[in-house]
Amino acid sequence: MAHSSELIADDIEAYLTSHQYKSLLRFITCGSVDDGKSTLIGRLLYESHLVFEDHLAALEADSAKVGTQGGDLDFALLLDGLSAEREQGITIDVAYRFFSTEKRKFIVADTPGHEQYTRNMVTGASTADVAVILIDARRGVLTQTRRHSYLVSLLGIRNVVVAINKMDLVDYSQDTFESIKAEYLEFADQIGLADADHIQFIPLSALKGDNVVESSGNTGWYDGPALMEFLETVEVDDDRVSAPLRMPVQWVNRPNLDFRGFSGQIVGGSVRPGDSVRILPAGTTSTVARIVTMDxxxxxxxxxxxxxxxxxxxxxxxRGDIICAGDDPAEVADQFEAHVVWMHEDEMLPGRPYLMKIGARTVGLTIDDPKYRVDVNTLEQLAAGTLELNEIGVCNIALDRPIPFDPYPGLALGERNSGSPGNRETGGFVIIDKLTQNTVGAGLLHFALRRSHNIHWQDVRVDKDARSEMNSHRPGVVWMTGLSGSGKSTIANIVESKLHTMGVRTYLLDGDNVRHGLNRDLGFTDSDRVENIRRIAEVSGLMVDAGLVVLVSFISPFRAERQLARDRMADGEFIEVHVDTPLEIAEQRDPKGLYAKARSGDLSNFTGIDSPYEAPVSPDVHIETDSIEPEAAADMVIAALRARSIIT
Amino acid sequence: MPTGARLTHLQRLEAEAMQIMREAVSESDRPAMLYSIGKDSSVMLHLARKAFFPSIPPFPLVHVDTTWKFSQMYQFRDDTAREIGMDLIVHQNPECIEQGINPFDHGSAIHTDMWKTQGLKQAIDMNKFDLCFGGARRDEEKSRAKERIFSVRSPQHQWDPKRQRPELWNVYNGRRSPGETLRVFPISNWTELDVWQYVHLEQIPIVPLYLSAPRPVVERDGTWIMVDDDRFQLREGEVPETKSVRFRTLGCYPLSGAIESDATSLLDVVQEMLLATTSERQGRLIDTDSSASMEKKKQEGYF
Structure with missing residues (x-):
């Protein structure tokens, strides 16, 4: 038994002292139920004395009743509840389990199930020190073995156990073990895993207990450690401790006017009073005065x-700044190449504004079309226009401001990150949807794009205010959204005429006109619609900068893109007008005959028919065209411009 | 704690909890800490003081009270808040006060739902808290093993296990849509032994009820229930007797079973717990049996 009952009984204080200096190891198990993963984890819990007599009695009874081991203990039953959970419709993703031995405490990230596998495994692997990859000795290296190994390598786990399980079913054959090992090593080389600190192959039987806790007499030809011994003794963490100092500032600590401290967790290196540091992204330098704790x-x-x-x-x-070693600071950039792992049912939309959270910093993020996606089963690089749930791709990304970062130390990224030890915490990020606030993906930074170092915003002395002063009005955008045939263009034309007679400098951007020129390379898929609107928002922004009142007449079906356009402008410059016409009426009008084509199947991705329209929740102006005439609608828009003092 | 090149498991867990708390406070507008007066709450509060030192933790303690806790718990609660200098918000569901809801006449299910589940929702809504720290641990029961550290609740306070956010590295998404709130569990990765070990190491004050002492009790359904005040409804023939007992978990006194024990010090308690082969776990069989109902309770908005 792993916990010494005698010491507990004789000298509890001595026991607790020995327990106090244990280290913690986090590991992930990769494999399916068929590989004996539940049996293995169940046995580790059992052997570490975490199964009490009453549970054991229940286990014996259950094993006899429903066990698959012919009356022997079925350890997989200790992790029951999974099938029950599935019946209850509860998503099974990452479960964390805990056990300890005399030497160490363990946290196991257990990721059952085949669906969602990439998302779950990447999540569990992100905090793991060690990965245990299970292989069924009868079946050898399978597609799923390659997938698990690639993800382990990508996430930068440097200590790997390849547990060749069910050795009892192949008569503990050394030949079988060696041939699986040779095949695996060849593959490991392709994915960078050969650079891991340790790859330990262990022949075991989770069911019979061979080489799980104690070395087995059945595998006399194997002189390596049993699994538990490896887990208890493997050294981890050294590279992070010897790395340069990184401390993302989480919270500025100001209890009173005399104290100003910066609270955070050190994610690389070490720090002492007197050390010189550099604060990024600003680049200022200073010296550490004190390291303050309650102790x-x-x-x-x-x-x-x-x-x-x-x-x-x-x-x-x-908050969000990183305190770095003065002589070895992180890099600062706003455009990168990155691996992106998509984790949400709604596919990634290139060009859509997302948020990136990295360390303690949250910034605006847009993702380019993937350069390619990686088939995690074959490792092939495939062309891709987007990324769907559980897909992994390589993309260029752009941020709305520069951030400090280190390359992510994924082994599968070896060549990309050469020359830098990297850092998981300053190189890994999550992607958040701006509307739902959900975490929709994760990413690993490779390197800064050169162009990001070279682009410097020109310091323009003639600015928006200066241009605006030459006009009798302020600039702004009237953004008209609504279904095709709702009357946007009709109203926009009347508004522009009225403004023109008032001496207001205007420009009308109309969906159809722009699609013939600026956006003629774009179609009507979701991602093209996003790019379409992004460009229009940019053009509108430039025109606002030039001092104009811009009228935009676009279907613009997605809230997120309209929000992007709003974010592009200053406060009070953006007026969202919902030209609200019921679909039946717009379809009846059908001025361009498009609804008829869409209904007959000649036109696909048509808003309202087979592509969604997300109506504004609270538009600045709401025009219900079945009760308001175009002329009156135009006056509503003019009134809104007056209310915001854009015109007088 | 001593520092060295490599941290011990408790140092890692402590540092993780502090990082989680700082992140949560930074990403919320009105945070609060749900304080139940138990040992897990004591540990969580101690970690909060460490996380924000030398500042006082920048949020109030919230006790969702049932009026039926042990009198020693109330004493401990008020002393603790005063000594640390944190605001203490005590919420008692006014409907329960009006209707006199109690465990004797209404049973434990109604008592718990109305005072605790409904009371908690009221406390959050009335104070407009957008984030609450809780002391739940993943080793407590199966449905918690997979709950996130930052857990989103709908405007109706419901937990949707299908809509959990992936959590990678030490990056937590603390953003909320309007009306949504967050529950944050900084000691998710602690085990029961870790908690006791930490209480011992850091000399964290806990309610004396965890230690054995002579107390007036009656036997009900195979367990000892303490007669803590004169509201206790004795059944016919029941006469309180004095026994050396302690409590493994603290709640409403008429619903908390005591065990006979000679453990009068913290070390004794840890020793008893570690040597237990059946009894400690059997006490928890209730948890195991009701794992699905716990899931249901959480979906309804219970902690």
Missing amino acids: GDLDEAVTGQSVTITLTDEVDVS
Whole structure:
């Protein structure tokens, strides 16, 4: 038994002291139920004395009743509840389980199920120190073995156990073991896993207990460690501790006017008072004064610790900044190449504005068309226009401001990141949808794109205000959204005429006209619609910058893209007008005969028919065309412009 | 704690909890800590003080009260809040007060639902909290093993297990749509032994009811129930007797079973717990049996 009952009984204090200095190891198990994964985890829990007598009695009874092991203990039953959960319709993704031995505490990320596998495995692997990949000795290296191994390599797990299970069913054959090992090593080389610190092959039987906790007499030809011994002794973490200092600032700690500290967790290297540091992205330098904790000031803090640092100078430091080693700071950039893992049922839309959260910083993010996606089963690079749930691709990404970062140390990214040790915490990010606030993906930064270093915004002295002063009005955008045939263009034309007679400088951007020129390369798929609107928002923004009142007449069916356009303008410059016509009426009008074509199947992705229209929740102007005449509608728009003092 | 190149498991868990709390506070407008006065709450509160030191944790403690806790718990709660200097918000469901809801006349299910589940929703709505810390652990029961550290609740306070957000590295998404709230569990990855070990190491004050002492009890359904005040409805023939007992979990006193024990110090308690082969776990069989109902409760908005 792993917990020494005698020591507990004789000297509880000594026992607790020994327990106190245990280290913690987090690992992930990869494999399916068929590989004996539940049996293996069940046995590890059992062997570490986490199964009590009453549970054991229940296990014996269950094993006899429903077990698959002919009366022997069926350890998989210890992890029951999964099938029940499935029946209840509860999503099974990542479950965390806990056990400890005399030497270490363990947290196991268990990711059952085949569906959602990539999302779940990437999530579990992101915090794991070690991966245990199960292979059924009878079946050898399978497609799923390759998939699991690739993800382990991509996420940068540097210690891998290849557990060749069910050795009892192949008569503990060394030849079988060696041939699986040779095949695996060849494959490991292709995915960078050969650069791992350890790859340990262990022949075992989770069911019979061979080489799980103790070395087995059935595999006399194997002189390596049993699984538990490997897990108890493998060294992890060293590369992070020796890396340069990185501490993302989570919270500026100001209990009173005399104290200003920066609270965060050290995610790389170590720090001492007197160390020179550089604060990114600003690039200011300072010196560490104190490392403050409730247990007293520290002489040194290391990777993993949560502390509060004070500096000798009054420099400007905010949440999201990274305090770096003065002589080895992170890079700063706003455009990158990255691996993106998509984790949501709604596909990724290139060009759509998302949020990136990296460390303690959240910034605006747009993703280009994928350069390619990776088939996680074959590792082939395939052409892709988007990424769907559980797909992984390589994309260029752009942020709305520069961030400090390190390359992500994924082994599968070896060549891309050469020359930098990288850092998981300053190179890994999640992607958040701006409307639902859900986490929809994750990414690994490779490197900054060169162009991002070279682009500097020109310092323009003649600015928007200066241009606006030459006009008798302020600039702004009237954004008309609605179904095809709702009357947007009719109303927009009347508004422009009225403004023109008032001496207002205007320009009308109309969907059809723009699609013949600027956007003629775009079709009507969701991602093209996003790009369509992005360009119009940019053009409108430039025209607003030039001092004009811009009238935009576009179906613009997606809320997120209209929000993108709004975000592009300053406060009070954007007026969203919903030209609201019921679908039946728009279809009756059908001025261009498009609804008829869509209904007959000659035209696909038509808004309202086979492509959705997301109506504005609270538009600035709401025009219900079945009760308002175009002339009156135009006056409503003019009134809205007056209310915002764009015109007088 | 001593520092070295490699952190111990408790140091890693402590640092993780502090990082989670700082992240949660930074991404919310009105955070609060749900404080149940138990040992897990005590540990969570201690971690909060560490996370924000030298500042006082920048949120109030919220106790969703049932008026039926042990008197020693109320004493401990008020002393703790005063000593740390944090605001304490005590919420008692006014409907329950009006109707005199109690475990004797209404049974534990109605009592718990009305005072605790409904009371918690009221406390969050009335104070407009957008994020609440809770002391739940993943090792407690199966449905928690897969709950996120940052867990989204709908405007109706419901948990949707199908809509959980992936959590990678130490990056937590604390954003909410209008009306949504978050529950954040900083000690998700702690086990029961970790909690006791940490209480011991850090000398964290806990309610004395966890330690054995002579207490007036009656036997009901095979367990000892303490007669904590004169509201206790004795059944015919029941006479309180004095026994050396302690409590493994603390709640409403008429619903908390005590065990006979000689463990009068914290070390004794940990020793008893570690040596237990059946009894400690049997006490938890209720949890195991009701794992699905716990899931249901959570979907309804219970903690």
